[in-house]
Amino acid sequence: MRTWTPPVLPELPGEGLTPKLFNTAKQRLEHPAIPDGRALLYVCGITPYDATHLGHAFTYLTFDIMQRAWRDAGIETVYAQNITDIDDPLLERANATNVDWQELAEEQIGLFRSDMHRMGMIPPEHYVAVTEQIIEIAEAVRELKQLGFAYEVPTEGAVGHDIYFDIDEAQQSSQWRLGDVAPYEHSIMLQLSAERGGDPERPGKRNALDPLLWRSAREGEPSWESPVGEGRPGWHVECSVIATRALGGAFTVQGGGEDLVFPHHEFTAAHATALSGTPLAHAYCHAGLVSYQGHKMSKSRGNLVFVSKLLNAGADPSAIRLGLLAHHYRSEWEWSDGDLEVATRRLKGWQQGLTRQSDDPASSLAVLQQLRAALANDLDTTVMLATLDAALDRGVDDPQLIADAVSALLGVTL
Structure with a gap:
């Protein structure tokens, strides 16, 4: 799958610091292992029915x-992202709107690419749709069955039987343990499974939390012939296969939103570990959820603020970035209709600050050092923005260096 044109990152003097990151699995700040100066990142992509x-x-x-932090520290990055272009929510939206599911997916993927390009996001080197690796995913499911980590559940109205991952067997015979990624109580896991695509009450499962690996073909649903019968993949195993095929095992960071911690990232790690015998990632990093009008933004509630609509209405991409970067990535917060106006004023204030004449300008090199220190401290963009507010209000001795630093580290154009 094609991606989008990457932004140009200016070169900065010296070198940044390798960032400490909060590892959800360990509940602490740490430096993820980066062998040979090469950071490998996998971030779960969109289900393309309502982006971005x-x-x-x-x-x-x-x-x-x-x-950007890794690159500034002299670390090479390799980035992979999937597209869940076959899943129940996509099919439900297509049916509800009387649109072919493939046309809907193609349209939304194109919109997402456009939004990411306009927002100046670094594109993945590996951008892989699930439908591009159906057979590879099915082969992984077959291998899990052969290893004793999967079993069939009788399924009425299907061509064959659905296939589930055996949590208990995996805990006994692999390095993975339930809770390795998601530090939650069992009761919370059951609740989240029911809310986030699982089926803990399904009869015939050995463990209520056992996740679906392969959904046998049903009438009226898309399906593929495969080594485990006609059907389509479950949610978690798709990322296990796409991530490890792109990056190998034990890569640097598995990333996504906080709502993916369980069950998605827990079982993505479980499947990959059962298949390879090694952990999926060194660290699991998660962004907080954004609310609007008193509730978490969600497609089911309909309280979404779309990037494309903001951009098409004339919003500066850098202002949108600043509106988001004003919040630490792990925080949960609420977007308000005035946030874009505040961010736009900040952007204009910074632009004016670059031309400010001062008898006592701030040292641009010192400002750069402060920005790098904040970035290295779990990507603390809130401190970075406050640092720039103060420096540009005072005036700086090398405006071009500050403009380059803001572009390279924050993706904001002054």
Whole structure:
């Protein structure tokens, strides 16, 4: 799948610091392992039926900033992202709107690419749709069955039987343990499974939390012939296969929104570990969820603020970025209709600050050092913005260096 044209990142003097990141799985700040100076990042992509709202943008901006921090520290980055272009929500939206599901997916993927390009996001080197790797995913499911980590559940109205991952067997016979990624109580896991695509009450499962690996073909649903019968992949195994095929095992960071911690990232790691014998990633990093009008932005509620609509109405992409970067990536916060106006004023204030004459200008090199220190401290963009507010209000001795730093580290054009 093609991506989008990458932004140009100016070169800065010296070198930044390798960032400490909050690892959800360990509940602490740490430096993820980066062997040979090469950071490998996988971020879960969209299900293309309603893109791109500000919740999406906040997540992908987080990992854009992460890559900028690594690159500034002299670390090579390799970025992979999937597209879940076959899943129940996509099919439900297509049916509800009487649109072919493939046409809907293609339209929304194109819109997402456009939004990411206009927002100056670094594109992935590996941008892979699930429908491009159906057979590879099915082969992984077959291997899990052969290894004893999967079983069939009798399924009425299907061509064959659905296939589920065996949590208990995996805990006994692999390195993975339930809770390795998601530090939640069992009761919370059951609740989240029911809310986020699982089926804990389905009869015939060995463990209520066992996730679906392969959905056997049903009448009226898209399906593919495969080594495990006609059907389509479950949600988590698709990312296990796409991530490891693109990046290998034990890559640097698995990323996404906080709502992916469980069950998605937990079981993506479980499947990959059961298949390879090694952990999926060194660290799991998650962006907080964005609310609007008192509730988390969600397609079901309909309280979405779309990036494309803001841009088409004349919003500056840099102002949108600043509106999002005003919040630490792990925070949960609420977008208000006035946030864009505030961010636009900040952007204009910075632009004016570059031309400000001062008898006592701030040292641009010192400002750059402060920006790098904040970035290295778990991507603390709130401190970075406050640092720039103060410096540009005072005036700086090298405006071009500050403009380059803001472009390279924050993706904001002055």
